[in-house]
Amino acid sequence: MQLAHLEWPFFEERHRALAAGLDAWCSATLSRVHGHDDDVDAACVALVQALGRAGWLQHAIAGADGQAIDTRAICLLRETLARYSGLADFAFAMQGLGSGPISLDGTAAQRERYLPRVARGEALAAFALSEPDAGSDVAAMQCSATLDGDSYVLNGEKTWISNGGIADFYIVFARTGEAPGSRGISAFIVDADTPGLEIAGRIAVIAPHPMASLRFTDCRVPASQVVGIPGQGFKVAMRTLDVFRTSVAAAALGFARRAMHEALKQAKGRRMFGATLAELPLTQAKLADMACTVDSSALLVYRSAWKRDQNQNVTREAAMAKLMATEGAQRVIDSAVQLHGARGVRVGETVESLYREIRALRIYEGASEVQQLIIGRELLK
Ligand SMILES: Cc1cc2nc3c(=O)[nH]c(=O)nc-3n(C[C@H](O)[C@H](O)[C@H](O)COP(=O)(O)OP(=O)(O)OC[C@H]3O[C@@H](n4cnc5c(N)ncnc54)[C@H](O)[C@@H]3O)c2cc1C
Numbered sequence: 181m182q183l184a185h186l187e188w189p190f191f192e193e194r195h196r197a198l199a200a201g202l203d204a205w206c207s208a209t210l211s212r213v214h215g216h217d218d219d220v221d222a223a224c225v226a227l228v229q230a231l232g233r234a235g236w237l238q239h240a241i242a243g244a245d246g247q248a249i250d251t252r253a254i255c256l257l258r259e260t261l262a263r264y265s266g267l268a269d270f271a272f273a274m275q276g277l278g279s280g281p282i283s284l285d286g287t288a289a290q291r292e293r294y295l296p297r298v299a300r301g302e303a304l305a306a307f308a309l310s311e312p313d314a315g316s317d318v319a320a321m322q323c324s325a326t327l328d329g330d331s332y333v334l335n336g337e338k339t340w341i342s343n344g345g346i347a348d349f350y351i352v353f354a355r356t357g358e359a360p361g362s363r364g365i366s367a368f369i370v371d372a373d374t375p376g377l378e379i380a381g382r383i384a385v386i387a388p389h390p391m392a393s394l395r396f397t398d399c400r401v402p403a404s405q406v407v408g409i410p411g412q413g414f415k416v417a418m419r420t421l422d423v424f425r426t427s428v429a430a431a432a433l434g435f436a437r438r439a440m441h442e443a444l445k446q447a448k449g450r451r452m453f454g455a456t457l458a459e460l461p462l463t464q465a466k467l468a469d470m471a472c473t474v475d476s477s478a479l480l481v482y483r484s485a486w487k488r489d490q491n492q493n494v495t496r497e498a499a500m501a502k503l504m505a506t507e508g509a510q511r512v513i514d515s516a517v518q519l520h521g522a523r524g525v526r527v528g529e530t531v532e533s534l535y536r537e538i539r540a541l542r543i544y545e546g547a548s549e550v551q552q553l554i555i556g557r558e559l560l561k
Contacts, residue, residue, distance in 0.1 A: 308344075318362065330402065334377075
């Protein structure tokens with residue numbers, strides 16, 4: 181697949197080498213379609229281990245020497261993985277998102293204890309923010325953490341937690357009550373085997389990946405497991421999302437690129453009305469729309485990633501990238517399905533799996549409407 185965008189000035193030579201190296205690894209290692217009958221837990225654990233062994237997960241975390249997260253590397257890796265396998269992209273993304281607060285705000289001891297194992301693929305990470313009654317409205321969170329001696333006692337529920345049930349540790353956001361609303365929340369690292377933490381239920385989703393609801397009942401966590409400053413957990417979550425929101429957009433871009441590739445193949449190969457599908461003007465118009473969407477998404481993704489790597493605030497750019505790339509990818513994939521006719525909806529076809537894989541990206545890490553609000557608010561500042 182041609183990746184002309186790697187020549188763009190957003191990247192350094194190491195990014196180009198990284199993307200080319202991963203592309204070769206993916207094409208030798210990964211297959212796309214995972215169905216509802218597959219053992220998705222086992223597949224995900226195996227993918228994390230493989231990504232760790234091959235060294236790719238090093239890029240999902242901050243370096244041991246305090247080296248900052250490289251947002252462009254994360255985005256290129258997610259874009260590439262998503263072109264080959266939604267589950268591989270998920271496995272990589274969760275190692276990054278689930279350890280992101282430790283990379284960005286963890287103490288030296290926390291970084292040393294968790295990050296190397298995350299990078300080797302030996303410890304699976306998860307990010308537990310959402311609750312049954314607090315999704316888009318994070319500040320409505322009810323899960324509580326009460327200081328008792330030198331530990332906090334957690335009570336409450338989390339839901340829609342990716343890697344729930346297979347994670348080795350969870351970054352859990354809970355209300356510590358220093359101030360009302362979003363200012364009274366803290367972030368904790370909770371090891372999966374901590375007494376009082378149980379998997380309340382597993383959740384099956386449209387594009388299978390490990391997910392669960394968690395229940396905390398008098399779950400005691402040492403104060404040394406707080407990430408960042410107590411009461412500032414919301415900021416910890418938002419800083420993490422500023423990195424990974426752009427990478428969700430990159431994953432959407434990867435899905436869209438794969439759909440574009442499949443669409444071109446189909447259009448050139450399918451014969452009808454004495455010509456190929458590609459020769460029909462309506463097809464060319466559709467392909468042109470798809471290509472414009474892919475390129476404009478890529479520009480927004482890598483502008484945001486580049487700007488964050490210059491230590492600049494990207495709240496607006498990340499929201500724009502996520503909104504446009506996820507909504508755009510949905511349209512591109514839908515067009516690719518359409519060009520495939522009945523084959524497009526046959527279970528096991530690449531475009532069919534892309535159609536399922538893209539949907540949730542418009543909802544998680546801030547639904548499209550939330551991104552619109554963020555952009556509007558930033559414009560009016
Ligand atoms: C596949 C998947 C994986 C996930 N993984 C995780 C995870 O690992 N950790 C975690 O903590 N959470 C995770 N989530 C949860 C996700 O973050 C929430 O689903 C998301 O924040 C939306 O919350 P909600 O589902 O409660 O929807 P709600 O908050 O109830 O929103 C419903 C809909 O309302 C609309 N809406 C929202 N806000 C506005 C507004 N201001 N104006 C107008 N319309 C609005 C949007 O269309 C939205 O989709 C995951 C979700 C999915 C689908």
